[in-house]
Amino acid sequence: MNGILISLEGPDGAGKTTVLKEILPEIKKMKRDIISTREPGGVRLAEEIRQLILDPKNTEIDSKTEMLLFAAARRLHMQEKMLPALKAGKVVIVDRFIDSSVAYQGYGRELGVEVVDWLNNFATDGLEPDLTLYFDIDTDVALDRIMSNRADEVNRLDLERAEMHRKVRQGYLKMVEKEPQRYVTIDASQSVEKVVSDTIEAIKERFASIF
């Protein structure tokens, strides 16, 4: 497999979705085909699972069910979309991947990192990103962004207590500390323009040979 897998990670409201849209024109100049995708979702059935997970009315989904649904959606997405692209040598940019489960289910829901690592590995057969861009932001600033800018599309997980969001951020920070070679941390509290240029810079630096 000679493709390149880049994941975007961070707390809700960090700006990943906004940045991904903005960086694509520049990133498409790379000497490789590129696809961008997202989790949960990316393919038809996984998008259906996404609806189930995020619907605020589905209050009966407990932490373990949630973890299993994310893992099922990940497996579908990986088999149907990510692996074929990677095998064809493409660059795959994914908005959230395995680290989201570690941060949200492992740390946020307190299911524990070991069990989540195991399930991630089971779902992906050990596929890991070549580079993970971690968009770091203070929890209160991120929650303010969600509530003031995106109130019309607040989902079940956005509605979790601030305490859960704090645990998620702390989880991400621990992951970056444990495996620094895989991550580049982007200061997501800056203006959109600066976050976008830092992100492009980080990708160019890591993959200079294909720019």
Ligand SMILES: Nc1ncnc2c1ncn2[C@@H]1O[C@H](COP(=O)(O)OP(=O)(O)O)[C@@H](O)[C@H]1O
């Ligand atoms: N750098 C930024 N500064 C201020 N607001 C931002 C910034 N980046 C994104 N936003 C806004 O914050 C909200 C959350 O951004 P979004 O891209 O959906 O984040 P994520 O995908 O990480 O949850 C959106 O309303 C977006 O317009």
Ligand SMILES: Cc1cn([C@H]2C[C@H](O)[C@@H](COP(=O)(O)OP(=O)(O)O)O2)c(=O)[nH]c1=O
């Ligand atoms: C992929 C994944 C996402 N999530 C959460 C993070 C988000 O709160 C939500 C995805 O919703 P989404 O609206 O895509 O959030 P964002 O724009 O912040 O990426 O699902 C998990 O809890 N575990 C996972 O494995």
